[in-house]
Amino acid sequence: MNAATDFQHFRAQHIFDVTGKSFVVTGAASGLGEAMAQVLSSNHAHVLLLDKDPSSLKQVHDRLAAAGGQVESQTVDVTNTAELKQHIANFIAKRQGLGGLFANAGVSGGPGFGTELGAVTGGIEAQNPAAWETLFRINLHGVIASMQSAVGIMKDQGRGSLVLTASIAGVKAEPFVSYAYATVKSSVVQLMRQASLELAPFGVRVNAIAPGFIQTNIADRRLHDSATAARLGERVPMGRLGRPDELHGVTLLLASDASSYMTGTLIPVDGGILAL
Ligand SMILES: NC(=O)c1ccc[n+]([C@@H]2O[C@H](COP(=O)([O-])OP(=O)(O)OC[C@H]3O[C@@H](n4cnc5c(N)ncnc54)[C@H](O)[C@@H]3O)[C@@H](O)[C@H]2O)c1
Numbered sequence: 340m341n342a343a344t345d346f347q348h349f350r351a352q353h354i355f356d357v358t359g360k361s362f363v364v365t366g367a368a369s370g371l372g373e374a375m376a377q378v379l380s381s382n383h384a385h386v387l388l389l390d391k392d393p394s395s396l397k398q399v400h401d402r403l404a405a406a407g408g409q410v411e412s413q414t415v416d417v418t419n420t421a422e423l424k425q426h427i428a429n430f431i432a433k434r435q436g437l438g439g440l441f442a443n444a445g446v447s448g449g450p451g452f453g454t455e456l457g458a459v460t461g462g463i464e465a466q467n468p469a470a471w472e473t474l475f476r477i478n479l480h481g482v483i484a485s486m487q488s489a490v491g492i493m494k495d496q497g498r499g500s501l502v503l504t505a506s507i508a509g510v511k512a513e514p515f516v517s518y519a520y521a522t523v524k525s526s527v528v529q530l531m532r533q534a535s536l537e538l539a540p541f542g543v544r545v546n547a548i549a550p551g552f553i554q555t556n557i558a559d560r561r562l563h564d565s566a567t568a569a570r571l572g573e574r575v576p577m578g579r580l581g582r583p584d585e586l587h588g589v590t591l592l593l594a595s596d597a598s599s600y601m602t603g604t605l606i607p608v609d610g611g612i613l614a615l
Contacts, residue, residue: 355595358383361434362594363427365417365485366444368395370555371504374583375441375590380408382591387430388412389423390444417444417481427488437492439500439594442485447558448474451521453514461517474519479526486534486545493543501538502593503531503547507609510549515571516558528605535603544602546593551609553581576611 347353362379366372368390380386380403388403390396393414400412413426431437448470452462486501493499508516509524528547535545552571554562561567562580572579589608592598607613 354597355382355591357438357591357594359385360438360594361385361387361430361436362438363387363389363430363440363485363489365389365423365440365442365481366504367412368392368399370557370583371550371553371586372441372443373399374586375443376403376410377408377584378587378590379594380410381406383409384438384594385409385434386411387427389415389417389426391416417485418476420480420484423481423484424488427485431489431492436496437489437499439502440485440489441502441504441590442482443502443504444481444485445478445504445557446474448478448517448520448523450558450561451514451516451518463518466518470517471519471522474517474523478520478523479530482527482530490538490543494538494541497542499543500593500598501534501543501545502590503527503545505531505547505549505605507549507551507607507612510605510607510613515552531605532603539602544593544598546598546601546603547605548586548589548593549605549607549609549613550586551575551581551607551612553583553585553608555583574612575609576614579610581608581610 357379362384364372364376367376367388376386376388388400388410396412396414400410403410415422415426417423450461482503505527506524508521509528513521531545531547538545552562568580586608589606
């Protein structure tokens, strides 16, 4: 390698390169999933967008395709395991491989016991097993099914990146979110760790992102309410809520070989909350 080639290897375009690689993003029609799909497709990756909301999915698909992105999309609920696996299998067959999968789809499961406006609606006495089951099906079993759809090809390839969207609420107690949400997100963190250990010998990396309060449509758009945003912002060391585009960097990091020696990690993107 001569000095000029060496220099090329230190450039961001090389280190974070995802050109021509293929990725699946669940929950891609809004918020964090949209941001993930956006940065991957803008950097010349092929992306399969999956979401249960057909009209938002079409809008995101059309926007990314109009910007020159190589995207395809399928409407699917991640709790429909058979359909989910079929769509991912079709994409893998067409693309002859898979660089990574972002298991990101999730819902909030209602307010926590300490909403920012003072109403207590989600206390321990109000917990309802049926609501917990729904949340487990989407936020945990949907993640497991997504991982299962990708792990076979990744083991065959001897490489691949599985990225789970966890939450700061899976690490520390958080009164803004529901009991079920916090409990399930802590399971996502442990799921990531277990899978990282199993899959490390195969060259398959498994990591998770722990977003803080990011202004998306989750939780009935409560994070867009200015009073709620202001009260929550006061609890963030950086003094404000995050934007979905502030996940672009971590997405490229985990999708590319820049993270080739990272597995079993939880990466907070939270304005400093977990440092408190
Ligand atoms: N926004 C935050 O502050 C925050 C913080 C921590 C973690 N998260 C996590 O980030 C992930 C993305 O959430 P977001 O904030 O972008 O919310 P969002 O509501 O803006 O987007 C979530 C997307 O997932 C889709 N979805 C929901 N259930 C689905 C299902 N069963 N099958 C397929 N698609 C489904 C929705 O249609 C939507 O397009 C979630 O796992 C959420 O728990 C968000």
